Amino acid sequence: MRDPEDDRQALDLLIRGFQVSRTIRLVADLGIADRIAPDGAAPVAALANVCNVRPQQLMRVMRVLASFDVFLIDADGTIAHTPRSLLLRSDAPGSLHHAARFWTRPGSWRAWEALDAALHGANPHQVAWGTSRFAYLRDHPQEARIFDAFMAAFPDDRHAAVAACYDFSSARMIVDVGGGNGETLRRILARYPQAQGIVFDREDVVAAITDDARAEGRITTHGGSFLDTVPGGGDLYILCRVLHDWPDDQAVNILSACRAAMDMNARLLVVEGLLDPDPSRGEQLEYLLDMQMMAMFGTARERTFVEFNELLGAAGFAPATVIATPSSVSILEATPRA
Numbered sequence: 001m002r003d004p005e006d007d008r009q010a011l012d013l014l015i016r017g018f019q020v021s022r023t024i025r026l027v028a029d030l031g032i033a034d035r036i037a038p039d040g041a042a043p044v045a046a047l048a049n050v051c052n053v054r055p056q057q058l059m060r061v062m063r064v065l066a067s068f069d070v071f072l073i074d075a076d077g078t079i080a081h082t083p084r085s086l087l088l089r090s091d092a093p094g095s096l097h098h099a100a101r102f103w104t105r106p107g108s109w110r111a112w113e114a115l116d117a118a119l120h121g122a123n124p125h126q127v128a129w130g131t132s133r134f135a136y137l138r139d140h141p142q143e144a145r146i147f148d149a150f151m152a153a154f155p156d157d158r159h160a161a162v163a164a165c166y167d168f169s170s171a172r173m174i175v176d177v178g179g180g181n182g183e184t185l186r187r188i189l190a191r192y193p194q195a196q197g198i199v200f201d202r203e204d205v206v207a208a209i210t211d212d213a214r215a216e217g218r219i220t221t222h223g224g225s226f227l228d229t230v231p232g233g234g235d236l237y238i239l240c241r242v243l244h245d246w247p248d249d250q251a252v253n254i255l256s257a258c259r260a261a262m263d264m265n266a267r268l269l270v271v272e273g274l275l276d277p278d279p280s281r282g283e284q285l286e287y288l289l290d291m292q293m294m295a296m297f298g299t300a301r302e303r304t305f306v307e308f309n310e311l312l313g314a315a316g317f318a319p320a321t322v323i324a325t326p327s328s329v330s331i332l333e334a335t336p337r338a
């Protein structure tokens with residue numbers, strides 16, 4: 001029989017989840033996991049010294065995390081890794097280092113504080129900061145680069161999944177619209193030597209893409225707004241985790257800008273999580289992402305397959321076919337409607 005005390009404790013931990021999340025960010029910002037070799041150990045005093053923080057306070061931080069099986073701490077205050085803390089190393093496959101640094105950063109954190117506003121039709125981020133999410137990132141470059149790194153290393157590993165699950169062998173010029181720091185294109189071009197690519201994103205985002213991230217010149221960048229126009233000349237266009245940032249009318253504008261740039265033989269890949277309307281079947285992380293969209297953008301949201309097809313239809317595309325991936329995203333392949 002289910003013990004009501006277990007439920008009470010489980011709910012209490014959920015209620016206090018922000019305390020855990022904020023504490024994990026603290027050690028991720030200090031790079032503690034990278035400072036302990038995967039099979040090594042380090043005294044907390046030495047870690048505090050190298051991080052230039054107080055040992056007693058760091059000890060308290062490490063202790064609470066150890067109670068969640070993130071790091072191991074012995075009676076002398078020596079810290080070693082657990083399978084969970086290893087995932088905070090920046091070199092771990094599927095690393096959560098960038099995720100840990102991102103979720104409770106001020107831009108996102110303060111918008112969540114204003115979440116109630118969404119229930120009355122307002123945009124919590126706008127209420128909290130007096131500006132839109134992307135304008136905030138433009139004005140806070142340090143936080144914007146942490147966002148870009150988080151996108152490139154998002155725990156859903158969507159970039160690798162897209163490169164592995166779609167056949168790009170006939171693509172010559174791929175335009176990644178809202179392509180962030182170019183991780184999707186880098187993954188695709190590494191597998192398909194015939195292809196070249198354009199990362200199209202906001203001016204400040206593409207300006208931060210370094211030369212060595214351009215696949216030896218096969219990736220070029222183009223700054224601008226997909227609400228106005230999208231570069232022509234591609235035979236394949238990608239919108240990866242872009243539409244979920246926008247309400248329906250602006251999502252249709254973005255798709256229409258892609259449609260206007262495409263000739264009849266070009267294809268569009270919309271890469272998104274497909275929300276299951278039934279939470280007993282769906283993924284908790286997708287519903288949490290839906291809440292993140294609510295906090296950052298108000299009416300922007302995760303969508304079902306049917307809802308994506310409605311947007312595509314409104315922008316002049318034929319109904320999409322779906323290609324599932326082992327990641328939480330699916331690929332919706334759409335062609336212009338004749």
Ligand SMILES: C[S@@+](CC[C@H](N)C(=O)[O-])C[C@H]1O[C@@H](n2cnc3c(N)ncnc32)[C@H](O)[C@@H]1O
Nearest residue numbers: 151178179180201202205224225226227240241
């Ligand atoms: C959720 S991120 C996804 C990034 C990338 N596609 C990926 O999957 O990692 C959304 C991207 O849209 C870009 N973006 C937002 N507004 C834009 C605009 N008006 N024009 C072009 N890109 C924009 C952001 O800078 C960001 O890189």
